[in-house]
Amino acid sequence: MVYQLVRPEIKTLLVEDNLEDAAMLLQWLGLGSTSRFTPVHVSSLRHAIEQLQSGTYEVILLDLSLADSTGMSAFVEISSCAPETPIVVLANQTDKTKALELLRVGAQDFLVKEEMRGEPLERALLYAIERNRIYLTLKQQSLYDELTGLLNRRGFLSLAQQQIKIAERERWGLLLLFADLDKLKRINDRLGHLEGDRALRAIAQVLSETFRASDLVARLGGDEFVTLAFHAPAESAKGIIRRLQENLDRMRARNTLLTLSLSYGVALSEPGNRVSLEELIARADEALYQHKRRKHRK
Numbered sequence: 001m002v003y004q005l006v007r008p009e010i011k012t013l014l015v016e017d018n019l020e021d022a023a024m025l026l027q028w029l030g031l032g033s034t035s036r037f038t039p040v041h042v043s044s045l046r047h048a049i050e051q052l053q054s055g056t057y058e059v060i061l062l063d064l065s066l067a068d069s070t071g072m073s074a075f076v077e078i079s080s081c082a083p084e085t086p087i088v089v090l091a092n093q094t095d096k097t098k099a100l101e102l103l104r105v106g107a108q109d110f111l112v113k114e115e116m117r118g119e120p121l122e123r124a125l126l127y128a129i130e131r132n133r134i135y136l137t138l139k140q141q142s143l144y145d146e147l148t149g150l151l152n153r154r155g156f157l158s159l160a161q162q163q164i165k166i167a168e169r170e171r172w173g174l175l176l177l178f179a180d181l182d183k184l185k186r187i188n189d190r191l192g193h194l195e196g197d198r199a200l201r202a203i204a205q206v207l208s209e210t211f212r213a214s215d216l217v218a219r220l221g222g223d224e225f226v227t228l229a230f231h232a233p234a235e236s237a238k239g240i241i242r243r244l245q246e247n248l249d250r251m252r253a254r255n256t257l258l259t260l261s262l263s264y265g266v267a268l269s270e271p272g273n274r275v276s277l278e279e280l281i282a283r284a285d286e287a288l289y290q291h292k293r294r295k296h297r298k
Contacts, residue, residue, distance in 0.1 A: 009037075010037045010125070012057060013052070014040065014042070015044075015048045015063055015074075016061070025039075029122075045068050048081075049077065058085070058129055059087075060086070062074060062078055063090045064091050064102075065095065072170070076170065086128040086129055086131070089107045089109070089111070090111055099112075105162060148201055150204050150225075152218065156218035156228075163228070167269075172231050173231070173268065174269040175232035175240065175268055175269075176228050176277075176280040178266075178267075179224070179227075181262060182260070182261040184200070184223040191258075195258065198258075204217075206244070206247045209247050215228060233270070234268050264288055265285060265288030265290065267284040
């Protein structure tokens with residue numbers, strides 16, 4: 001009996017608007033000797049985002065010179081839609097500096113088109129997938145809160161600093177929400193720490209449902225939570241607070257045995273009036289304190 005080796009399929013998104021380059025890359029992806037790539041080709045950022053919203057990919061090949069977006073902007077948009085998918089950047093000789101900059105903000109690798117061949121392309125993609133798998137495992141272990149699955153303090157501060165630099169470059173508005181789960185100590189004392197943990201997980205779910213996957217949501221410790229939203233102009237604050245309140249109300253309706261409430265404060269950083277992360281947290285913390293005072297007066 002002859003056994004055939006079944007090679008794993010690797011679903012690959014190729015984002016390339018030069019048809020000659022795309023044809024060459026698609027041909028090389030079909031010649032892999034150890035892995036079977038199943039590439040999907042799109043020629044614009046808009047179509048790439050549509051693909052990522054409708055399905056998942058194991059690796060993304062992204063050209064830096066698309067007609068509808070270039071360089072950092074294209075990378076940020078793609079990585080926001082697929083934050084856990086490795087991205088390998090395709091660059092021309094003249095784009096090497098841009099490609100190196102993207103490595104510093106999260107790209108797994110870059111390939112120079114003029115120097116590329118089939119076997120190095122396959123190897124680069126396989127290595128990118130494996131490095132990304134290791135990175136995600138380590139990140140999960142060191143940057144996430146074990147109880148809630150949210151970022152922990154270390155993870156939030158590390159990723160927030162990186163994302164703020166990108167936001168400054170792209171002139172995005174930022175919104176930081178600082179929140180406390182009300183009366184956690186009373187829940188622990190009266191109902192036990194298991195109920196307290198359950199309450200913390202419920203609030204974590206509410207915050208995750210309120211904000212987008214590309215935003216940062218973290219538990220800093222104890223009853224404290226923080227979120228950092230990108231592409232968030234000042235006028236978006238009311239909509240976010242309304243969505244948060246609606247999600248809290250739905251959570252309370254599902255859990256009638258334990259009435260949970262949240263105190264929160266919001267601070268903004270706008271393109272023309274930048275505020276440091278430390279100052280954003282301090283302002284949101286002060287707004288949270290004022291929110292608590294108003295609730296106590298009622």
